[in-house]
Amino acid sequence: MRATSGWDIRLDGLTVGYGDHVVLRDVNALLPAGEISMIIGGSGCGKSTLLRHVLGLQRPMAGTLSVGGRDLFALHRRDFRKVRRRMGVLFQDGALLGSLTLGDNVALPLREHTGLPKATIRQIVLHKLALVGLADYADYYPNQLSGGMRKRAGLARAIVMDPPILLCDEPTSGLDPVNAARMDHLLLDMRANFPGMTIVVVSHDLRSLDAIADYVLMLHDGTAAFAGPVDALRATQDPYVRSFLDRRADEDQRADVTLAPEVQQALDAWLDR
Amino acid sequence: MSTGPNILAPVTALGAATLRLLGEMGAMFLFLADGLRLIFASPKQIPKILNQVFVIGSKSLFVILLIGVFTGMVLGLQGYYTLVKFGSEGLLGAAVALSLIRELGPVLTAIMVTGRAGSSMAAEIGVMRITDQIDALDVMDINPMAYLVAPRIAASLISFPLLTAVFDVVGILGGYVTGVTLLGINEGVYFYRIESSVEMADITGGFMKSLLFAVIVATVSCYQGYFTHMRRDGVGPEGVSNSTTSAVVLSCVFVLVADYVLTSFLL
Incomplete structure (x- = not known):
């Protein structure tokens, strides 16, 4: 068991959505401190919506969301901000600010929340950029970098205040296999270098699941299909979990790709012109 | 139960649109109040405000100089050929200066800055909204209103009167070029008429207008960008495009309406 900081995240009967539209209903899970928890599920299952609630950007429709043992949405505004300041995202x-260099992006939380001298801030920024392999890019603007580099710079900014909680939204999406593996290694490095850090990763990347996950919350059909250690996930015989892990499409959901004969005929006639 | 067309439908739609407009105006007023309050949130606002003074004020200077000088020249030309019919061409300086100081200076400055800086405020903040940059500020516990909106309102309040003053001066010089250099009015008469006809109330009235227009342009432009994601007429890049258009159109309309209202109080 790794060292814990006590900054675990607990979802109790959480129901979330937009307006009157419920996206996820009655989700129960514990994302433990000191571990890497992955929230997985198919596209559009509500992973990012759930993450927005964990970040406090949206209020849940029902249930409680506790961070470090405190109900996030029952806190006074000042305490709410204190808790959220302990999250790196x-x-x-x-989501780097396009008008600032990487160095300024990473320095932003330090400049806004601390009275540290410029030289000290610069040292911290370069150290964090070095952790993600971007020490030489402090003076570059985000639009001068590749998608993978922007994500790594976003990670440097997320950890610049040494937060006990790190939340990552699809850190490997859109990356080639080498850069995706590099991002996974960075997250493992975070867990090793910051003992007790609660790391939550939203993803549908099964290679990342195999590489980094300790705990898994799987979302399906508007609720939690599975919540527990990754070993238990692999052992489960739940049909949806198995089809997701084995990358099998549901035969009933495969679309009929045949066009109506008269439509096909019209299309062929036009293409033959 | 009637199945025919609902004759109240247009009235209902008009009522709904009016309520939506009033709601939007109320939200914009609260947005402005929050923005004004946050100008004084921290001394760390000062460098952000100065940076925006550069973006809104300094970068608009060239276009203001250009438009100002040509506006003055056209006023000089039109004014001369109108006044000469009554043998009053000596009043050209007064006509140019009063038109510029009371009306055209503040209004045209506001409209030009809307086109140059207002559109960029709406587009920049709108892009930040759709690319999660504003959410990123929020989760870093950096108030996006304080970081993005308050400095722009403060910078507009500083820049608009200064740009209006520049516009007035170069406009008067433009009128001088046409009236004195090209059409042969006496130089002393041109400036004497300006000195004798322009009163302090004209100048303060013009600056009051420019301050009001600064608030309108900054608030409308920032508001449109900030709530890009809430638009009903488009999402993503289309939403940003529509926000930018709305920012320019609404700012210009509000500036002209406010100009009429304020002028009716000042005269």
């Missing part, structure tokens, strides 16, 4: 495309 890597957004899907890094």
Whole structure:
């Protein structure tokens, strides 16, 4: 068992959605401190919506969301901000501010929240950029970098305040296999270098699941299909979990790709012109 | 139960649109109040405000100089040929200066800055919204209103009166070029008429207008960009495009309406 910081995340009967539209209903899970938890599921199953609630960007429709033992949405505004300041977030495309260099992006939380001298901030920024292999790119703007580099810079910004919680939205999506593996290794490095850090990764990348996950919350059909250690996930015989892990499409859901004969005939006639 | 066309439907639609407009205006006013309050949130706002003064003010200077000088020249030309019919061409300086200081300076400056800086405010903030940059600020516990909106409102309040002053001065010089250099009005008469007819109330009235227009342009432009994701007429890049268009159109309309209202109070 790794060292824990006590910053675990607990979802109790959580129901989330937009307006009157329920996306996920009655989700129960514990994302433990000191481990890498992955929230997985098919496209559009509500992974990113759930993450927005964990970040406090949206209020749940029902249930409680506890961070470090405190109900996030029952906290006074000042305490809510204190808890959220303890979260580092890597957004899907890094969400770096386009008008700032990488160095300024990473320095932003330090400049806004601390009174540290410029030289100290610069040292911290370069150290964090070095952790993600971008020490030489501090003066580059985000649009001068590849997608993988932007994600790594986003990770550097997420950890610049040494947060006990790190939340990552699709960190490997859109990356080639080498860069995806590199991102996985970075997350493993985070777990090793920051003992007790609660790392939550939203993804549908099965290679990442195999490489980094300790705990898994799988979402399907508007609720949690599985929540527990990754070994238990592999052992489960739940049909949907098995089809997801084995990458099998549901035969009933395969679309009929045949066009109506008269439509096909019209298309062929036009293509033959 | 009637199955015919609902004759109240147009009235209902009009009522709904009016309520939506009033709701939008109320939301914009609260947005402005929050933005004004956050100008004074921290001394760390000062460098951000100065940076925006450069973006909104300094970068608009060239276009203001250009438009100002040509506006003054056209006023000089039109004014001369109108006044000469009454043998009053000596009043050209007063006509040019009063038109510029009271009306054209503040209004044209606001419209030009709307086109140059207002559109860029809406587009920049809109792109930040759809690419999660504003959410990123939020989760870093950096108030996006304080970081993005308050400095732009403050910078507009500083820049608009200064740009208006520049516009007025170069406009008067433009009128001088046409009236004195090209059409032969006496140089002393041109400036004497300006000095004798322009009063302090004209100048303060013009600056009051420019301050009001600064608030309107900055608020409308930032609001449109900030709530790009809430638009009903488009999402993503289309939403940003529509926000930018709305920012320019609404700013110009509000500036002209506010100009009429304020002028009716000042006169």
